[in-house]
Amino acid sequence: xxxxxxxxxxxxxxxxxxxxxxxxxxxxxxxxxxxxxxxxxxxxxxxxxxxxxxxxxxxxxxxxxxxxxxxxxxxxxxxxxxxxxxxxxxxxxxxxxxxxxxxxxxxxxxxxxxxxxxxxxxxxxxxxxxxxxxxxxxxxxxxxxxxxxxxxxxxxxxxxxxxxxxxxxxxxxxxxxxxxxxxxxxxxxxxxxxxxxxxxxxxxx
Amino acid sequence: xxxxxxxxxxxxxxxxxxxxxxxxxxxxxxxxxxxxxxxxxxxxxxxxxxxxxxxxxxxxxxxxxxxxxxxxxxxxxxxxxxxxxxxxxxxxxxxxxxxxxxxxxxxxxxxxxxxxxxxxxxxxxxxxxxxxxxxxxxxxxxxxxxxxxxxxxxxxxxxxxxxxxxxxxxxxxxxxxxxxxxxxxxxxxxxxxxxxxxxxxxxxx
Numbered sequence: 298x299x300x301x302x303x304x305x306x307x308x309x310x311x312x313x314x315x316x317x318x319x320x321x322x323x324x325x326x327x328x329x330x331x332x333x334x335x336x337x338x339x340x341x342x343x344x345x346x347x348x349x350x351x352x353x354x355x356x357x358x359x360x361x362x363x364x365x366x367x368x369x370x371x372x373x374x375x376x377x378x379x380x381x382x383x384x385x386x387x388x389x390x391x392x393x394x395x396x397x398x399x400x401x402x403x404x405x406x407x408x409x410x411x412x413x414x415x416x417x418x419x420x421x422x423x424x425x426x427x428x429x430x431x432x433x434x435x436x437x438x439x440x441x442x443x444x445x446x447x448x449x450x451x452x453x454x455x456x457x458x459x460x461x462x463x464x465x466x467x468x469x470x471x472x473x474x475x476x477x478x479x480x481x482x483x484x485x486x487x488x489x490x491x492x493x494x495x496x497x498x499x500x501x502x
Numbered sequence: 503x504x505x506x507x508x509x510x511x512x513x514x515x516x517x518x519x520x521x522x523x524x525x526x527x528x529x530x531x532x533x534x535x536x537x538x539x540x541x542x543x544x545x546x547x548x549x550x551x552x553x554x555x556x557x558x559x560x561x562x563x564x565x566x567x568x569x570x571x572x573x574x575x576x577x578x579x580x581x582x583x584x585x586x587x588x589x590x591x592x593x594x595x596x597x598x599x600x601x602x603x604x605x606x607x608x609x610x611x612x613x614x615x616x617x618x619x620x621x622x623x624x625x626x627x628x629x630x631x632x633x634x635x636x637x638x639x640x641x642x643x644x645x646x647x648x649x650x651x652x653x654x655x656x657x658x659x660x661x662x663x664x665x666x667x668x669x670x671x672x673x674x675x676x677x678x679x680x681x682x683x684x685x686x687x688x689x690x691x692x693x694x695x696x697x698x699x700x701x702x703x704x705x706x707x
Contacts, residue, residue, distance in 0.1 A: 335629040347640035348606030349633075362595050364602030371595055390567050390576055397569030401553030404609070411630075420627045424540040425616075428554075435552035 299326045300368075301345060302352040307403050307464040308365035309352040310497045314456050315369045317493035319376040325354075334411055366396060369453050381453045392454045395446055399457030402436040403464060405429035410468050430469075433461070434477075441478040447487075459488045467499040504531045505573075506550060507557040512608050512669040513570035514557040515702045519661050520574045522698035524581040530559075539616055571601060574658050586658045597659045600651055604662030607641040608669060610634035615673050635674075638666070646683040652692075664693045672704040 300316075302309035316322045332338050332349050345353045346363045354362040354371065362368050373381050383389040408429045412421055440446055440458055447455065462485045465474050475482040488494045505521075507514035521527045537543050537554050550558045551568045559567040559576065567573050578586050588594040613634045617626055645651055645663055652660060667690045670679050680687040693699045 334633045342637075342640050346603070346606075347644045348603055348610060348637040349640075350606055360592065360595065361599060363599045364605070367595070367598045367602055370598070387565065390565065390572070393572045393575070394566060394568045397572055398551070398553055400569070401551075401555055405553060416627050416630065420625045422621055422625045425621065428539045432547075432553040435547050435554075439552045 298324060298357055299328050299355040300352055301328045301330045301341070301355065303329060303331055305467065305499045306351045307406075307460040307467075307499075308350070310463065310499070311365050311453075311456050311460045312352050312354075312368050312372070313497045314459070314491075314493045315372055315381055315453065317497075318451060318456075318491075319372050319380055321372050321376060334415055366400065366453070369456075373453075381451065381456065383452070388449070392452045395440075395454035396452075396457045398436050398439065399454060399461050402433045402461050403457075405432040406461070406464055406468065409433070433465070436461070437474055437478050437481060441480050444480050444484075447480070447484045455484075455488070459485060459494055463498055467502055470502075503529060503562055504533050504560040505557055506533045506535045506546070506560065508534060508536055510672065510704045510707075511556045512611075512665040512672075512704075513555070515668065515704070516570050516658075516661050516665045517557050517559075517573050517577070518702045519664070519696075519698040520577055520586055520658065522702075523656060523661075523696075524577050524585055526577050526581060539620055571605065571658070574661075578658075586656065586661065588657070593654070597657045600645075600659035601662045603641050603644065604659060604666050607638045607666050608662075610637040611666070611669055611673065614638070638670070641666070642679055642683050642686060646685050649685050649689075652685070652689045660689075660693070664690060664699055668703055672707055675707075 300309070300312060302313070313322070316325055330338075330341060330351060332341065332351055338349055342349050345355070345361055350363070352365055352368065354368045356362065362371050370382060373379070378384055383392055406429070409426050412426045412429075446458070458481070462474065462481060465472055505514070505517060507518070518527070521530055535543075535546060535556060537546065537556055543554055547554050550560070550566055555568070557570055557573065559573045561567065567576050574586060578584070583589055588597055611634070614631050617631045617634075651663070663686070667679065667686060670677055680690075
């Protein structure tokens, strides 16, 4: 199978970490791509994902699986199931909901990034950036106050948090999350000892 | 359980349709809320969803499930499982991926809506609206060319498509999707015969 990805995409990083942790990385061929709002990606949009998002997993039979979360679910089932997403019980919904929060945080951080680096400077709206940055920050606040999220075995919500924090370092290096959220900083430090997390850190901006 | 929702949210509509189709609507109390970029929602962000998105499902024990898709999954399992999301096999990943495409289409349509109705007029960027509207349009093109998506029993991808089309009617009434996509128009017409779909149409804009 082939993963269409970008080294700087936090969504693709999530899939890469999951694939390594699930022992499936050797079965995946990586294809680098770039999608930017305002630039055309006609082939990708027509053949792979009409909504122009990365990553996408192309199976050997040509089927395309999109959405980083759905790809992780697919890989998890391929690896036997219940590995990174609990198979049942309240923890299943806790992990899925926490993961969705990290997804919303990343969506908002990308919107901040596009606002400050892609949109023409004269058309930037501080209220928009503030609103979306606040969502990311409130998400960090929530996880800082819920350290039980970090205490269980590795799951897709923890991976999502690491991708959020790595993206903060990558695109918002001065935001000061480590100082504001010491428990998140300790968690990130611990996660960085995993090979999967370390080698998937985004390249220097 | 309680669903925090807005009558105009296409994501909340998806959950309402699913809850009716799964026979669970009677177990849900509805709480109306409004979230708009640039306006504070401190209580909701602190107590329910830090990333400020609707809908959210609050269980009787206080646990919060967020993300319309995760809520539909939860309700589906509550109803026995495998109802709106195939439990296994290739159709499981096809439905999940198609649903994710509808989710991306809605995300882009909301960004278009915010660009043209929430952002200060002097700060609007046509390139951004064009890019995101194109994602929605390409998504419709994709489904128009894949009518097998409509032929199976009701699933969450079909519900997602109906929510996309209803949102197009609600916020982009002049976009001409019915003329451009006759198969989607016929599918929408058929779906509108379901009580769940009919009663959840957004109120007049």
